[in-house]
Amino acid sequence: MRKELINILEIIKLGEKLKYELRHSWLSNGRQESVAEHTWRVSLMAMLIEPYLKQEIEISRLLKMIIIHDLVEADAGDIPAFDTLTSLDLKEQKVKNEIKSIEKIRDTLGDDLGLELYNLWFEFEHKETYEAKVANALDKLEAQIQHNEADVSTWLEIEYEMSFMMDKHVQFDSVLKKLKDMIEEEAEQKLRNAGVNVEAVKSGVLNR
Template sequence: MNAQLVKVLEVIKLAEKLKVEMRHSWLSNGRQESVAEHTWRMSLMGILIEPYLPQKVDLLKMLKMIIIHDLVEAEAGDIPTFDTMNSAELKEQKVKNEAKAIENIRDMLGDDLGIELYDLWFEFETKETYEAKVANALDKLEVQIQHNEADISTWLEIEHQMTFMMDKHVAFDPVLQQFKGLIEVEGEKKLHKAGIDVENIKANLMK
């Protein structure tokens, strides 16, 4: 047992890197956000939204997925979605790096727990189960909530467009669609307040 606990401690130490791995998101006080902070609020969102979902969800399984999904970034680092949107090469490299990282974590634990983490990570990535779909939707929604809370000067131009690109992540669930709508309205108000031509953004997205 002691030998296995040593391995568990090593993974916990690895996870500390997520406290210092910065994301391209900024907080309301002007500080850059860490990966760990993003994951924590995703977990809270999962707990708070679960009672209102129209389908039964295995909350423990979903929370495990949420907490594990960015653990690979302790090794692979964080690459923003907008960096991979127009680069198939970078997207492929990101997939390879993260897959290698979860393999290393599995092997670091070296038992059934390692296999469970490995399987849950891939379940999140493939988005085939209801829990994985909800977790992925919350991942995208939390990002937009954080953008809405940050100063507009921290937004890249592509993030103006991404405010209105969340539909595909929530299309499977009516409650998440409504929740997305609330978040999108806040983002749109923020863009309007900054004098950004929202109608032009929407028109370009429909082309």
């Protein structure tokens, strides 16, 4: 048991890195967001939305999936979605880095727990199960909520378009679609208040 606890403690210490690994998102008080803060709020969203989903869900598996999905960034770092959207090379590099990291986590634990976390990470990535689809949707929605809460001066221009590119992540569940619509409406109002031509932005999304 001592050996197993040593391995578990090593992964817990790995998690500390997520407290200072920063994302390209800013808080409403002007401070940059950490990966750990993003993961925590995605988990909160899962807990709050679970009773309203149209299909019964295994909440413990969903929460594990959310937590383990971002843990790889302690080693691999965070490559923003807008970078992988515009660069196939970066997208491939991100996948390679993260697979290497989840393999390291699996091998560190070296038992059924390590294999469970490894499988959960790939379940999230493949987005085939209902839980994985929910986890992915909440991950994307939380990021947009955070953008909506930040000063619009922190947004890159490509993030204007990304505010209207979440449909594909929520189509499988009507409740998540409604939540997405509300978050999108907030983004649209924020952009209009900043003098952004929202119609032109939406036109760019349609032409992608």
